[in-house]
Every structure is written in C-alpha cells, then in structure tokens.
Amino acid sequence: MADPRDTLRKAAAGLGFDVCRFASASEPWSAGERLAHFVEAGRHGEMGWMETTLERRAHPTSMWDGARTAIVLGLNYGPGHDPLPELADRSAGYISVYARGDDYHEVIKGRLKTLAGQIAAKTGQDVKVFVDTAPLMEKPLAQRAGLGWQGKHTNLLSRSHGNWLFLGVILSAAEFEPDAPETEHCGRCTACLDACPTNAFPAPFQLDARRCLSYLTIEFAGSWPEEFREATGSRIYGCDDCLASCPWNKFAAEASESRVQARDSLVSPRLADLAALDDPSFRALFTKSPVKRIGRNRFVRNVLYAIGNSGDAGLIPSTRALLDDPDPVVRDAAEWALGRLLAA
Template sequence: MSPSSQQPRPKDPRPGLRARARDLGFDVCRFASAAEAWPAGDRLAAFVEDGRHGSMDWMVTTLDRRSHPTAMWPDARSAVVLGLNYGPETDPRGLQAFRDRAAISCYAQGDDYHELIKGRLKELAGALARDLGAEVKVFVDTAPLMEKPLAERAGVGWQGKHTNLVSRDLGSWFFLGVILTAAEIEPDVAETDHCGSCRACLDACPTAAFPAPYQLDARRCLSYLTIEHAGPWPEDLRRAMGNRVYGCDDCLAACPWNKFAQSASEIRLHARDELKAPRLDEMASLDDAGFRALFRKSAVKRIGRDRFVRNVLYAIGNSGDATLRPSAQARLDDPDPGVRDAARWALDRLEAA
C-alpha cells in the first residue's frame, strides 16, 4: 500500500455547515460547483440581446461578469446555496378583489430580506473560512451573480416555466443567498425539472409576460414595471395591473407545488398589519417623509416615493371607485412628472368608469 493511499480522506464539511445553517434559521443548505461550465450565461445573453431586460441597463453593463461565477471571481470553486422560507399565510391573490386596497407582494410586507439574510450569510461564511482556510464571498441578490442556476445545480429546486425557482419542499416562497468559496466542496445532486405539462403559472400572468415556457419578457412583467421601470407605462399594462402596486405574486401563487409550502417561521418575515391591505387613498397621500417612515424596514423603500405613488395612482384608475377621485386630483400638481401623468390617467379612467 502506497503512503498516499494511507492518508485519511479530508472530512466532509457539508454536515457541519448544514447544521450551522439550520441554527441560523435557514431552511435549506446545499452545495454546487461554481467552476463547471453551464448554459445559464448563454440564456442570459439571449435575453439581453432580445431586449427583454427593458430599461435595466445594469444587465448590459454586467453581462460578462454575470455570465458565470468565475467571470466575477476567478477563484470561485464551490457555492453554498441557502434558502429561507417566506411563505404567506394565505393566497395573496385574494386581495385583488378589494379594489380600494393596495396589493404589495408578500415578500415585501415584512422586513427587508436583504438585510435579514446578509448578516446570517456572513456568520456562516466566517465559519466556513475558519474551518477550511479558504477565501469566501457573500451574495444576496444585489451582485452580478445568477443565484437561481446555482440553486438548481445544488439541488435546492428547479427553474420553473415562470423562470423562478421551485422547490418540492418549499414551493415557490423562499429567498436565496449564496456563499462562494475558493475551497473545493463535494457538490450535491442537482435537481431536475418537475413542471411536466403544467402551465398554471403561465396562464396566471395578468400581462402575458411569458412568450414561451421558461422565457420571460421583463418589459411586460408587473414586478419589473412596478419596481425597476422609472417612466410611464404603456396604457394596456396600466389597466392590466389591477391593484398590484409593488411586485406581483400571481405566477408564484398559481404553482401547484405550493401545496407543500408552509408559512414563514421567521417572525421578521411575517407581514406587518399596515402592509397587508393598505388603503389606496392613504398610499396616494404619502410624501417622501411619510413613505420612508412607513417602509423603513421593507424592500419597498428601494423604489422611492415617486415611483410607488405612480403605481398607486394607476391602481386608483383601475378601481372604478369614484370616492378615490380626490386622491388622484390631489396629485395633479405633484412635483414629480410621472406622478402627475399617473394622476391624470387615473382621473380619466375613473371618469370613463
């Protein structure tokens, strides 16, 4: 027997990291190679080339770095992919029947997940760096890293026909965080697609934002329009938004795999009462200070007051509720031109109704 064959195999760090992740509140912790080739970069390039990224110019400027984990960090060898459940207590689509209320995507009704997850990721990454003696980097949705293909490769879930990640255990309702490391960690088994012939998510989209299964045109997506898009919307999409003023949960909520999902166990991700079904007239009256006070802990704060009130006014226009006319009229002289345009449109719609 050669001396090299007598050397003990390195201890598998995965069980210990999974235990630490559970202690930190994560619902899943799995591992993937960060260095192997993948097709995700080509799919992203085609998405941008077709113009489906809309006005998200940062996707163009970061395209090369975003194409593969090693394009952003050449030393990356392994990825630790974490998932944290934020499942709502009820189907969020139920609020759409109450036209005088604002529908805020359920992930944004609690504390900002970026701030919640990042601290925990840093703690886990610190333990990984100490145990393995390797450099680490932490990512929560704000860096040029494609987390969903990594999560699929790690076996957390698969990218469904709505392009979002679906888990057999958590359904559609979970946040992702990633730790990249220069250490070589044995990868877990990748997940396979379990959508089958189902097209519930595609049929649920109120703006027909899916040109085909597994393809998204962000320019028609209400999450993009309410959050990322800065200017006035096309009028047909304004009418289709209903009362969804921040994000859209429809394609996620329609997924049958959510029958296995549970409501969030992390108390800070539970919906705050004032954000579950806020009144459109109260939201339209927010000035900058009021907006920042109301959404100080929510991801909604990232879009700013003007874009949010613009969205609210579109929803008022769709309400058919004449009692909301004063709320739109009060914004006709707003300092922001986008808000003024939305106020005029809302009054025209209410008049027509």
C-alpha cells in the same frame, strides 16, 4: 470520517436558514448563454446593469476566478395562505408577498457573513457572500445545488417550499463535494403562464421583463403604456400571480422567521392612504422594507394606476390632489386615473 457539509448545514439551520446545499462553482453551464440571448433580445428593458455586467454575470468564475464551491442557502418566506384573493379588493393596494416584511437582503446578509466566517476558519480558504446585489446568477446555482428548479415562470421552484424561498450564496475557494442537482418537475402544467396578467412569457421558461408587472412597478421609472396600466389592477409593488398559482405551493409552509412575515400595514393597505404619502411619510411607512428603494414618486405612480382601476368614486379627491404634484410622471398618472374614475 464526518462529512464537513453536515457541520455547516447544522450551523446554517442554527442561523435560521431552511436549506443549505452545495454545488460546483467552477464547472461549465449554459445559464450564461441563456442570459446573453435574453439581453440581446432586449427583454431586460431598462435594467441596463444586466448588459453592463453581462460578462461577469455569465459564470461564477467570471466574477471570481478563485471560486470552486457555491454554498446556496434558502430562507422560507411562505405566506401561509393564497394571497391572490386579496386582488379582489380594488380599493386596496396589493404588495408582493416578498416585500411585506423586512428587506430580505438585510435579514440574510449578516447570517451569511457569520456562516462564511465559519467556512473560512474551517477551510483556510477565501469566501465571498452574495444576496442578489452582485452579478451572480443565484437561481441556476440553486438548481445545480438541488434547492429546486427554474420553473416555466423562470423563478426558482422547490418541491418542499413551493415558490417561496429567498436565496443567498457563499462562494468558497475550498472544494466541497457537490449535492445532486434538481431536475425540472413542471410537466405539462402551465398554471403560472396562464395566470400572468400581461402575457410576459413568450414561451415556457422565457420571460420578457418589459411586460412583467414586477419589472414595471419596481424597475421602470417612467409612465407606463396604457395596456399595462389597466392590467396591473391593484398591484402596486411586484406581482405574485405566476408564483401563487403554482400547484407545488400545496407543499409550502408559512415562514417561521418573524422578520419576513407580513406587517399588518402592508397587507391590503387602503389606496386613499397611500396616495396621500409625501416623501417623509413614505419613508416612515416603509422603514426596513424593500419598497423604500423605489422612492415615493414611483410608488405613488403605481398607486394612481391602481386607483384608476378601482372604480371607487370615493378616491376622486385623493386623485385630484395629485394633479399638481411636482413629479411629471405622478401628474400623468393622476390625470389618467381621474379620467378613468370619472368615466366609470
């Protein structure tokens, strides 16, 4: 008898997904307990939604008690090269690889809905679709399904795609035979931990988001402590240091999906140009990009921190122009950046 999973894997591949695997959504796991410890320690920072949704996030059935199977999909967004040398250009901004193309939520969601419809039609059972916007822990599900494992940097790591997989999940009330889970293959390597510019990992497999540049550049709304302003270097949206430093990336391939490939305008954009963005030009530059979510003010704050680290006296006029910005956080960042440039 044909395995119904094979039909769905072929359908997923036809929709552009690079991997499709199955896991139990109802069996117990320890991920919820680990998340509770993370929140209790305050390591989630200002991401209050993690605390308010903690109970629903603890297990897939806490959110939907009818869930029996998780179909976990992966879409490769590999850059095809090591992006970290770009950080050497201090007059340009560094945008995380995942955010250089179209917003992956929009790229994946429609395809997930199409596949979910096929699953519902074949099984006659309810389905629900998730792309990182609901209280579902995708990474533990992905490890349970065998897509990869959560490395010492807490991100999903794949033996065939390295650190570069977008995840989507379909929960189904139907029972499918689960695939074998993946085991951890980090060994004694600490490359990701050693690469972190802010020492955001208290221990292997643990993250303190309050020290993470991805959290600070994207989720944190206020003025940063000075130690992090200096440590961010030219990183203005996200940080790839722990991801890009992993030796498993040698097996990764460049993304074939054109919508997640990097736009030329978002690879090493000039800080002077970014500092001049008003709200309409910010929205125009980041159309369909996840960067647009943080808004112009928070983004320009990040740009100013990068300007303060640039040592580029040619950026002094761009910085002075923002000393009277309507936003107090932008003004504070401009004052700090100008002081650094003048001192240099």
